[in-house]
Amino acid sequence: MHRPKSTLEQWRILQAVVDFGGYAQAAEKLNKSQSSLNHAVAKLQAQLGIQLLEVKGRKAYLTPQGEVLLRRSRHVTQSVHELEQLANNLEQGWEPTLTIARELVYPMATLTDALVAFLPDSRGTRITIVDTVMHGTSELIQNHQVDMAICATPPTGYIAQPLCNLDFYLVCHPGHALAQIPDALDDQLLARYLQIVIKDTGVNVTQESGWLKAEQRWTVSNFHEAKVILSKGIGFCWVPSHMVQQELQRGELVRLTLTGSRCRRIGLTLVVPQRDTQGPACKLLESLLLAQHAVTGDNGH
Incomplete structure (x- = not known):
């Protein structure tokens, strides 16, 4: 019967050292001593016969072999976590x-x-x-x-x-210059004015979404902030229809129409x-x- 050379705890410690940027940071997050983490990783490397980390300055970096093994280790620890979570659910019966x-x-x-x-x-x-x-x-x-x-x-x-499905309306203040144009707007005209956009909450955003052709943009965290800016007569914004119904009825905001489109739908x-x-x-x-x-x-x- 094969006996594993390494333990899950060793791999979790290695992941923490990499994720938190070093032994000191990982020790603080895990509430362990830095020496115990050093010992665990050193023992893991000795057991496997492969160098996983190299320290440059105060930061630990993965070796090419370490990158491969760390990536596979995440699947293993995640599977164990899910297994333990399942057992916990079965035991408790209710989350x-x-x-x-x-x-x-x-x-x-x-x-x-x-x-x-x-x-x-x-x-x-x-x-x-x-x-x-x-x-x-x-x-x-x-x-x-x-x-x-x-x-x-x-x-x-x-x-x-x-x-x-949700409809998005293109809106601005009735006093805004765009609201004075009687015809449908084209992309080139709209791009000359300030656009209010909602910040993507992703950490690793590789591309932008939505109509973002305007040269000038102000980015805010939510639509409530966007509406405050719009109420000052500044900018235009795509807003979900249910969030602007009252403002449209009261005449505090007006809808704009793009050539070929009355709204966006998601x-x-x-x-x-x-x-x-x-x-x-x-x-x-x-x-x-x-x-x-x-x-x-x-x-x-």
Whole structure:
């Protein structure tokens, strides 16, 4: 019978040293002594007969061999974590906490209605709602940091249940120069003016999304901030229709029309990143959220 030379703890320590940028930083995060981390990594390298790290200055860097082994080790430790999480769910039977990623454009009122229906049977489950934008939602799904996510574009490899479509209106203040133009606007004309955009919450954003041809841009964290700026007669912005209905009715904002387009439309979906370890509380909340959109789920509810 083969006996492993290394332990999961050694690989977790190596991952921490790399992720946090050195032995001192990892020791602080793990609440361990720096010498114990040095010893663990040194022993791991001796057991494997391969140098995994080399220290330059105060920072530890992976060797080429270390990069390959570290990448594979993450799959192993993640699998063990998921296995332990599954055992924990089976033992407890009901999740004490649930974390939901909500794409910022998704109506909070709809999510709240589902949570109100969930409350009587929640058994005290604590709910955390994380507001996200574009790539930020996908990263939380891929990193298994949430129990469910409402997103516009699910990452590759994840099954998504369509929930609803949302229309975005191009709006500005009625006193803005664009509002004085009676004809539909073309891209070239619109690009001359300041655009208000919502910041992508992703950490590793490789490309920008949406209509971003304007030379001048102000980036804010949410649509409430965008509307404050618009109310001052500054800029234009694409805003979900349900977030500007009142301002449009009161004449505080006006809709603009682009040549060939009255609005933008996106579809929102529901993703459960770890379906095989999904607990009963998550299943119940999922079914109640699907019910808000008259969608019948196949999760047993």
